[in-house]
Amino acid sequence: MSVTGLRRVAVTGLGPVTPIGTGAAAFAEAQRAGRSGISTITHFDPSDVASKIAGQVDDDLSAFVDPREARKLDRYVQLALAAAELAVRDSGLTGEELRGERTGAVIGSGIGGVKTFEDQAGVLHSRGPGRISPMFIPMMIANMATGHVAMRYGATGPSSTVVTACATGTGSVGDAARYIQLGLADVMLAGGTEAAVTPIAVGGFANMKALSTRNDAPQEASRPFSASRDGFVLGEGAGVVVLEEYEKAKARGATIYAEIVGYGTSADAHHITLPAPEGRGAQVAMRMALATAGVNPEQVGYVNAHGTSTHFNDLHETQGIKHVFGAHAHELAVSSTKSMTGHLLGAAGAVEAIAVAQALHDGILPPTINLTDPDPLLDLDYIPEGAREQQVEYVLSNSFAFGGQNAALLFRRA
């Protein structure tokens, strides 16, 4: 039992599928090197959209998803299946150990199968509703990553799907951790997935003026906390972690990367896309994450920021951190791994949970790259110089979403 009277939650498997690397080792190495995964879009011809850059996953997924099976799966599900398989392999859990009602899955997506939606909308307009594929609905709906992951591993325990836009990954891991804390499951496959580098999604985000248009320098376009930041860079990918009840994980000799000790969620109740001034809603989520663990702000050594590289997020998140941490805000390290991966929307928080678990386990904090021209209003230690060797005890990971939904997870060194 923890100090809160809840069961403890260990992170024992890491499955990142990202623009900077697939698999835990490649992902960690790319963060240490401070590598950008952003390039000119190749998934479609981006000539007619304002933002022509994105973080794409170029790795072959056929090792994880049979090409025949893949025909009936939207890319967002394929990415999730790859991430889940990587996480399971990394955990060392066997198929027999995973099967049954003590294992559950919460794999969220911000949007779901938007490419499938786009393709079938084309069929609708050109040939009418009578020619819509019977696979359209089961390929498109946003709960199918959870469904397919549960089917693959025979995980018949707790099952749900978080759809909180850019806070999805963090909410998924947080909700899954809760099931273990409350004793409703012993193992959870948790994470997020997104495959929205498609014309309709890029067009939509671009016309909101949310995306960077630094098309001539893709690798410098995601530049959180810099004075010249001009929007986020869309990314695709998935992140899945294996969560286990701590004592059981310890007993089987699992590698415990980190422990999840706190989780908070909140709503700005303010605006569909703009964050509340001073990060008011974000503050509620951060304080809740700390309070649920009985941890003081001064104990936190690193914050993995939402850090999208938009004007408003980075401003209000920084203000929110200052309100929650007070003077300690200037002692903390804060960084945005989105500077390297781009913004993976519903997968972002899950991929960042993996980055945090690696930071705690390896004693290396990931950098904010491209921070060559700091915004004078943003004066925290954003780790601009490159990955930093530093062992911290507690890490907070933030995610904030359109719709004003916020989520924060608190991790402890194992």
Next chain:
Amino acid sequence: MATFEDVKDVIVEKLGVDADKVTPEARFVEDLGADSLETVELIMGLEDRFGITISDEDAEQIRTVQAAIDYIGSQQ
């Protein structure tokens, strides 16, 4: 006229099965593993490929590869 090879192409594409499993006698559900949604996809694929319309009632009777070839021949 629908040839065996033409129909086989559609079946391989829609059901994702090995081409050598597609014989005239093969049954879509029992032998080729089609579920109910895949069966609908297959029928729609045959309609597209051969420019015909297959009613739901007729579709229910098309259970083997040879039955599909015969049906398409009767409609063209």
